[in-house]
Amino acid sequence: MEVIECKNNIKCELGACKNRATHAVKFDRVGIRSRIYACDKCLNALYAAIGRTVVPKSVETAKTKSGKGGAR
Numbered sequence: 001m002e003v004i005e006c007k008n009n010i011k012c013e014l015g016a017c018k019n020r021a022t023h024a025v026k027f028d029r030v031g032i033r034s035r036i037y038a039c040d041k042c043l044n045a046l047y048a049a050i051g052r053t054v055v056p057k058s059v060e061t062a063k064t065k066s067g068k069g070g071a072r
Helices: 040-053 058-069
Strands: 002-005 023-026 033-038
Touching: 033 040
Parallel strands: none
Antiparallel strands: 002 023, 023 033
């Protein structure tokens, strides 16, 4: 999966946004029309939402280790 710059004049597909898309999320191993087009504002909102939901694996490991090792 990669985020590429959108060179076409396409509307943003996220929510009720009516701005023009500046970036496209391109998926691997799927059909030809397998892109999600997003403007800068919606792409930043999506990035923030993913950041709140997904915790990096190293942080999860550190929390697990500190929880088990603290009761010695």
